[in-house]
Amino acid sequence: xxxITQSPRHKITETGRQVTLACHQxxxxxxxxxxxxxxxxxxxxxxxxxxxxxxxKGEVSDGYSVSRSNTExxxxxxxxxxxxxTSVYFCASSAGHPNQxxxxxxxxxxxxx
Amino acid sequence: xxEVEQDPGPFNVPEGATVAFNCTYSNxxxxxxxxxxxxxxxxxxxLMSVYSSGNEDGRFTAQLNxxxxxxxxxxxxxKLSDSATYLCVVNxxxxxxxxFGPGTSLSVIP
Numbered sequence: 001x002x003x004i005t006q007s008p009r010h011k012i013t014e015t016g017r018q019v020t021l022a023c024h025q026x027x028x029x030x031x032x033x034x035x036x037x038x039x040x041x042x043x044x045x046x047x048x049x050x051x052x053x054x055x056x057k058g059e060v061s062d063g064y065s066v067s068r069s070n071t072e073x074x075x076x077x078x079x080x081x082x083x084x085x086t087s088v089y090f091c092a093s094s095a096g097h098p099n100q101x102x103x104x105x106x107x108x109x110x111x112x113x
Numbered sequence: 114x115x116e117v118e119q120d121p122g123p124f125n126v127p128e129g130a131t132v133a134f135n136c137t138y139s140n141x142x143x144x145x146x147x148x149x150x151x152x153x154x155x156x157x158x159x160l161m162s163v164y165s166s167g168n169e170d171g172r173f174t175a176q177l178n179x180x181x182x183x184x185x186x187x188x189x190x191x192k193l194s195d196s197a198t199y200l201c202v203v204n205x206x207x208x209x210x211x212x213f214g215p216g217t218s219l220s221v222i223p
Contacts, residue, residue, distance in 0.1 A: 033211075042200070043157070043213040090156055099145040099204070102211070104156035 002027040006091050006105035014113055019078040021108050023091030031094045032074040033102060034058075034066065036087040043090065049074055081112045116140060116212045117203050123218035130191045134217045136201030137183045146177055147202040148186050151216065157200055160186075191221045 004025040013019050023032065034046040045058030047066040055066050063085060065077045078085055088109050092102040119136045126132050138146075146163035161168065163175040163184050174187040188195055201214035
């Protein structure tokens with residue numbers, strides 16, 4: 001069955017370190033998204049991609065970057081981790097049309113000490 | 114005004130009860146609508162799409178009112194397993210306008 005997987009599921013790191021979270025989908029979806037979710041906030045969009053070599057900033061993109069070198073993967077990089085980036089991160093994908101829903105990975109719980 | 118707003122909750126209902134959630138949106142150009150459920154910090158999962166004519170999936174009924182800019186979710190015969198947070202999602206034509214509501218928490222009590 002097609003799926004979307006995130007790794008690692010949990011990570012603890014120190015401030016100032018570079019961290020990369022992986023997202024891999026086998027749906028062959030063009031669109032991929034990264035969100036963070038914090039207590040007291042809903043899902044907030046970090047970056048998204050419409051296809052290979054396309055990336056766009058979302059609502060809370062500062063301190064994050066993504067690259068899309070193939071259809072299946074959209075890794076999220078924290079350039080220099082900050083404690084404010086401690087959160088749960090969700091990756092999602094969707095087919096090409098805006099009317100198609102997004103499907104989410106299991107999430108990555110990231111703690112920055 | 115927030116782009117997508119939901120009933121504040123939490124809703125605590127007994128098993129077997131009927132419960133309804135509303136979600137209002139501010140962008141009249143919004144084109145597609147969904148309800149997701151999210152269990153205790155797990156990933157959001159699609160519950161159902163919301164169509165203009167309204168749609169039903171078992172115990173769940175979704176309605177869209179474009180004139181008043183709201184969508185609703187009705188759950189009949191609530192089960193303990195329905196306990197979750199329900200997220201309303203509104204899409205405009207462009208992907209950077211995929212807006213998730215803050216969610217409404219439901220607890221079904223034995």
